[in-house]
Amino acid sequence: MGKKNKQFVEKVTAMEDDFAQWYTDVVKQADLVDYGPVRGTMIIKPEGFAIWENIRDELDRQIKETGHSNVSFPLFIPESLLQKEKDHVEGFAPEVAWVTHGGDEELGERLVVRPTSEALFCEYYSKNIHSYRDLPVLYNQWSNVVRWEKTTRPFLRSLEFLWQEGHTAHATYEDAAEETDKMLGVYADVVENHLAIPVLRGRKTDKEKFAGADYTLTIESLMHDGKALQSGTSHHFGTGFAEAFDITYLDENGDSKHVHQTSWGITTRLIGALIMVHGDNRGLVIPPRIAPTQAMIVPIAQHKEGVLDKAYELRDRLKNLVRVGIDGSDKMPGWKFNEYEMKGIPVRIEMGPKDIEKEQVVLVRRDTGEKEFIALTELEDRLPVLLEEIQQNLFNKAAKHREEKTSIVKNMGEFKETLDENPGFIKAMWCGALACEEKIKEETQATSRCIPFEQESVSDTCVCCGTEAKELVYWAKAY
Numbered sequence: 001m002g003k004k005n006k007q008f009v010e011k012v013t014a015m016e017d018d019f020a021q022w023y024t025d026v027v028k029q030a031d032l033v034d035y036g037p038v039r040g041t042m043i044i045k046p047e048g049f050a051i052w053e054n055i056r057d058e059l060d061r062q063i064k065e066t067g068h069s070n071v072s073f074p075l076f077i078p079e080s081l082l083q084k085e086k087d088h089v090e091g092f093a094p095e096v097a098w099v100t101h102g103g104d105e106e107l108g109e110r111l112v113v114r115p116t117s118e119a120l121f122c123e124y125y126s127k128n129i130h131s132y133r134d135l136p137v138l139y140n141q142w143s144n145v146v147r148w149e150k151t152t153r154p155f156l157r158s159l160e161f162l163w164q165e166g167h168t169a170h171a172t173y174e175d176a177a178e179e180t181d182k183m184l185g186v187y188a189d190v191v192e193n194h195l196a197i198p199v200l201r202g203r204k205t206d207k208e209k210f211a212g213a214d215y216t217l218t219i220e221s222l223m224h225d226g227k228a229l230q231s232g233t234s235h236h237f238g239t240g241f242a243e244a245f246d247i248t249y250l251d252e253n254g255d256s257k258h259v260h261q262t263s264w265g266i267t268t269r270l271i272g273a274l275i276m277v278h279g280d281n282r283g284l285v286i287p288p289r290i291a292p293t294q295a296m297i298v299p300i301a302q303h304k305e306g307v308l309d310k311a312y313e314l315r316d317r318l319k320n321l322v323r324v325g326i327d328g329s330d331k332m333p334g335w336k337f338n339e340y341e342m343k344g345i346p347v348r349i350e351m352g353p354k355d356i357e358k359e360q361v362v363l364v365r366r367d368t369g370e371k372e373f374i375a376l377t378e379l380e381d382r383l384p385v386l387l388e389e390i391q392q393n394l395f396n397k398a399a400k401h402r403e404e405k406t407s408i409v410k411n412m413g414e415f416k417e418t419l420d421e422n423p424g425f426i427k428a429m430w431c432g433a434l435a436c437e438e439k440i441k442e443e444t445q446a447t448s449r450c451i452p453f454e455q456e457s458v459s460d461t462c463v464c465c466g467t468e469a470k471e472l473v474y475w476a477k478a479y
């Protein structure tokens with residue numbers, strides 16, 4: 001633990017008082033990360049990395065199930081390669097890290113530490129795709145990327161982070177569009193059904209789309225403080241990159257055509273979302289399907305004869321059923337309760353001399369604090385069901401919170417008032433003009449989060465300029 005002689009876990013700042021400080025406290029107290037020696041970098045510690053591994057494993061399973069293969073591309077990109085797609089380089093230039101020397105020698109050409117790998121994949125595809133028989137190419141890589149951010153926060157914005165990036169090439173626009181949809185669906189499944197975070201599905205406005213993309217699809221989620229977080233994006237490139245990098249194939253008739261491409265990614269930001277959607281003033285709350293430890297056994301009065309033996313026996317009984325831990329250290333039970341609440345472990349199993357006598361255990365839920373006594377003979381049936389109940393409850397709670405923090409507004413007065421009084425998602429009509437989008441951002445700091453797939457008309461006129469409305473947009477202040 002590294003916390004010598006400490007009886008109880010340090011208190012975290014109350015989220016109602018200072019949400020940003022609450023977040024920082026939880027990240028530290030739950031032992032998820034430490035800061036790296038370079039400003040803005042993070043060391044992901046075992047407790048944090050285990051959460052990432054569970055997200056990664058589930059997503060990786062689904063990526064493979066949908067026909068993709070994992071690959072590993074280089075860390076460095078030659079400057080000339082990044083320059084090939086104009087919008088792309090303009091989008092990323094302000095935040096790239098440059099390598100200028102190899103040992104003592106100045107390089108003939110500067111190298112970029114990958115901020116994303118489109119250029120490398122495109123270069124490779126231009127050399128290796130020849131015929132319609134080579135298509136589709138469905139690649140994904142798990143890697144780290146570097147973006148030189150000015151302000152940083154663990155998981156949410158850091159100079160280096162972990163992610164996966166899918167890069168695919170297809171014969172037709174429609175094939176690529178289907179892929180873009182499919183991968184957004186995979187992301188929505190992982191985030192909703194495993195992280196228990198409800199998401200909005202939609203398309204980004206042109207202003208907010210990926211640099212160089214035809215269009216970008218996104219899933220957006222709402223944090224406890226009413227700010228939005230982009231939780232996964234899937235981009236359709238059309239033939240933009242293929243033209244810039246000269247990626248062509250011969251179709252069935254022997255005609256040369258450009259490929260249609262996609263890319264899609266999710267990052268360690270999802271851990272930030274998990275913290276800010278489910279956490280409370282006692283610390284993390286991790287949904288059972290993602291939790292590295294789903295149940296923690298805490299023996300009570302363990303100095304009494306037979307208690308520890310029984311507790312370890314219970315651990316062995318449960319270990320093939322759920323991810324179970326046990327704390328048989330000589331720390332006080334109260335310290336252990338606080339510690340595992342801070343770490344967000346979904347269920348605590350208490351077992352003391354009285355319970356052993358009655359052949360029962362006490363189950364305590366992290367999400368509600370509710371206790372139940374359960375006969376040992378029924379535990380194997382009850383525990384997996386309880387974990388599912390917690391998973392469902394977390395999703396329902398987050399969905400209710402989002403609903404309460406989603407407002408419809410019809411003019412800029414209402415827009416500003418709502419952001420002050422009930423910050424969250426704002427549903428408002430938009431005329432489609434960039435000028436209005438920019439004005440809204442300037443006056444309210446809210447950005448367009450997405451044009452939802454599920455459209456409805458909440459007003460006839462644009463919330464900003466009052467001319468005829470084109471589509472419904474979700475707006476919010478965002479991380």
Ligand SMILES: [Zn+2]
Pocket residue numbers: 430431432433436462463464465466467
């Ligand atoms: Zn307008």
